Each structure stands twice: as structure tokens, then as C-alpha cells.
Amino acid sequence: MEVSKLLRSLPELHAHIGSSIAPHVYWHIANSEGYKLPKRDYHEFVKHIVLSPDRKMSLKEYLDTIYHPILDKLSTGAVALEKGVYETFSGAYRSNHITLYELRGNPMKHNREGEVDLDHAIMAMLRGMERALLEYPKLRAGIIFCLDRQFTFKQNEVIVNKAIKYRSRGIIGIDFSNYNKTGFHFKDYIDLVAKARSAGLKVTAHSGETDDTNDLWECLETINPDRIGHGIKAAYDKDLMHELSKRNIVLEVCPLSNLMTKAAKDDQEMNFILNTLFDNGVHFSLNTDWPETIKDGHLWEQYQYVIERNMLSSTQIEQLINWGYDASFIPIKTGESNLYL
Numbered sequence: 001m002e003v004s005k006l007l008r009s010l011p012e013l014h015a016h017i018g019s020s021i022a023p024h025v026y027w028h029i030a031n032s033e034g035y036k037l038p039k040r041d042y043h044e045f046v047k048h049i050v051l052s053p054d055r056k057m058s059l060k061e062y063l064d065t066i067y068h069p070i071l072d073k074l075s076t077g078a079v080a081l082e083k084g085v086y087e088t089f090s091g092a093y094r095s096n097h098i099t100l101y102e103l104r105g106n107p108m109k110h111n112r113e114g115e116v117d118l119d120h121a122i123m124a125m126l127r128g129m130e131r132a133l134l135e136y137p138k139l140r141a142g143i144i145f146c147l148d149r150q151f152t153f154k155q156n157e158v159i160v161n162k163a164i165k166y167r168s169r170g171i172i173g174i175d176f177s178n179y180n181k182t183g184f185h186f187k188d189y190i191d192l193v194a195k196a197r198s199a200g201l202k203v204t205a206h207s208g209e210t211d212d213t214n215d216l217w218e219c220l221e222t223i224n225p226d227r228i229g230h231g232i233k234a235a236y237d238k239d240l241m242h243e244l245s246k247r248n249i250v251l252e253v254c255p256l257s258n259l260m261t262k263a264a265k266d267d268q269e270m271n272f273i274l275n276t277l278f279d280n281g282v283h284f285s286l287n288t289d290w291p292e293t294i295k296d297g298h299l300w301e302q303y304q305y306v307i308e309r310n311m312l313s314s315t316q317i318e319q320l321i322n323w324g325y326d327a328s329f330i331p332i333k334t335g336e337s338n339l340y341l
């Protein structure tokens with residue numbers, strides 16, 4: 001099929017709430033609430049939160065100085081969360097050709113450290129999603145709850161229990177996110193992940209983004225996820241690629257995010273990664289990670305990036321899109337009512 005036609009309907013499997021809300025929505029939220037922002041002018045604010053080839057940052061630096069202190073904080077509380085999630089889903093369908101959208105977030109990062117009741121925060125996310133689904137019946141959507149590698153086991157257990165509680169309302173899976181500080185091991189989560197699975201939730205985990213492949217191996221050998229967030233370092237480990245292919249674990253590759261955070265050093269390395277994964281039978285899809293906080297980082301633009309540099313053929317692009325749809329955690333099929341009722 002012609003590439004431009006392929007890009008008219010796309011699956012998004014990996015995008016975080018904090019970096020999926022458009023800057024103008026943040027601006028509106030901040031001004032409605034009277035928050036003091038690091039920049040007083042809108043365009044200066046956009047420049048401050050958006051990464052670009054001229055403004056790269058390491059993953060750790062971006063998470064610690066922009067993502068958690070600014071974006072998470074602004075998308076906190078029931079009113080902001082409902083608006084943010086609603087605008088994200090509806091904008092993606094209207095403007096970015098996304099027909100299947102899995103949005104992920106850690107509800108405890110959006111409840112002002114306990115000031116906002118967690119159930120209120122979660123219900124706000126679900127209301128935002130439901131409003132978008134009602135308005136756009138051809139959009140399929142779901143929310144993944146992120147556990148945090150820097151949280152205590154007890155905190156993460158609360159998140160899993162909430163995911164189970166709200167599963168029938170559109171929470172479709174759990175994820176492990178953030179970078180390790182101390183003491184995180186996947187092996188401590190074997191029973192909790194099993195509990196989530198038996199309740200019908202799917203499992204993904206950020207791994208193999210910036211570290212070596214040890215973390216990926218540990219992830220596979222303990223919690224055996226359905227998908228992996230990023231996983232690009234697998235391209236340097238033949239045995240690992242063989243294992244991913246054998247287990248049919250799909251990688252959620254986010255090319256521009258990896259370039260902006262220097263997880264991949266340049267186009268040449270990204271080209272190598274995509275082709276090596278493909279040639280070794282590893283299934284993967286293209287995703288954004290941070291669609292609104294990377295310049296020209298919307299999903300169709302990530303595909304454009306790959307196409308314009310001749311990294312993959314149109315047949316391969318079609319394959320990636322199909323792998324993305326097939327690997328979705330969303331239980332609702334095309335043509336069915338898109339509401340969780």
C-alpha cells in the first residue's frame with residue numbers, strides 16, 4: 001500500500017500522560033489554577049518543556065527537571081487530569097490519525113502526593129477518556145497504570161490493586177517506568193504481576209532504553225512481559241533478540257524520544273537498531289513516548305522520520321502498523337462499541 005495511505009490510521013501503544021498533553025492545554029490549566037510557571041510567556045514556556053534536535057537532554061535530566069516537577073504537577077488533581085486526558089485522546093484522533101490509543105500514567109504522580117484522593121484522580125482520567133470515546137466512536141482507547149521503579153513495593157502494590165479495581169472501566173495493563181535509583185528488582189514483583197495477570201491485565205515494562213541488556217534479561221526471566229517499552233538495546237544482543245522473537249514479545253520503539261534523550265546517538269544508530277530488530281524477527285511498533293514534548297514528535301511524524309530517511313520500506317512500515325494493532329492490550333475490537341460498559 002502507498003505509504004501516505006498507511007499513515008491514515010495508526011496505533012499508539014506507548015505515550016505518557018504528562019508528555020501527551022499539548023502545551024496550550026497546560027497553559028490553559030496553569031492559568032485557570034493560577035500556577036506560577038517557570039516562564040511567563042507562552043512561547044518561552046513551550047521552548048522550556050519541548051525537546052528538539054537543538055535541545056537534547058538525557059532521560060534522567062529531563063525526568064528530574066521537566067517531566068516530574070513541571071508536567072506531572074500541572075496534570076495533577078481531578079479537574080486538570082480529566083481535561084488533560086480528554087484533550088489528549090480527542091486531539092490524537094482529530095489531528096494525528098490515531099485510531100487506537102493506549103495512554104499510560106502513574107495515578108500517584110497526579111494526586112499531589114496524597115492531597116487528592118487516588119480514586120478521584122483515577123475516575124478523572126476515566127471520565128476524560130470516556131468523553132473522548134463518546135465523541136469519537138471510531139477511536140479505541142485504554143489506560144495503562146505505571147508502577148515506579150523508585151517507589152516502594154507497597155506503593156506499587158496499591159497501584160496494581162487500583163488497576164484491578166478499575167479494569168472493567170478501561171484500565172488495560174500495568175507498566176514499570178522511571179529509572180532505577182536503589183534496590184529495584186523485577187524478581188520482587190513476580191507474585192504481584194501474576195495477580196494483575198489473573199485479573200485480566202496485560203504487562204509491559206520500560207527496559208533496555210539506556211542501560212545494557214542485563215535489565216532486559218532480568219525482566220524476561222522474572223515477569224515475562226507481553227511487551228517491552230523501548231528495548232532498543234536488544235539490537236546488540238543476538239540471544240536476547242532470539243528470545244524476544246520466540247516469546248513473541250513486542251517492543252514499543254519510540255525513535256525520536258530515544259534520539260532526544262541520547263539513548264540512540266544519531267540517525268545511523270536508529271537505522272541500525274530498526275533493521276537489526278527486523279532482520280532478527282523481533283516484532284515492534286513505532287510510538288511517541290512524549291508526543292507533545294518533542295518537536296515534530298507526533299506519531300505520524302515519527303513514521304515520516306523513518307520513511308524520509310529510507311530506514312524501512314513501505315512493506316515493513318505496513319508490518320509495524322499491523323504488529324502495533326495486534327499487540328494492543330485494548331480488549332475492544334474494531335466495529336464494536338468503543339465504551340467500557
Ligand SMILES: [Zn+2]
Pocket residue numbers: 014016206229289
Ligand atoms: Zn516511556
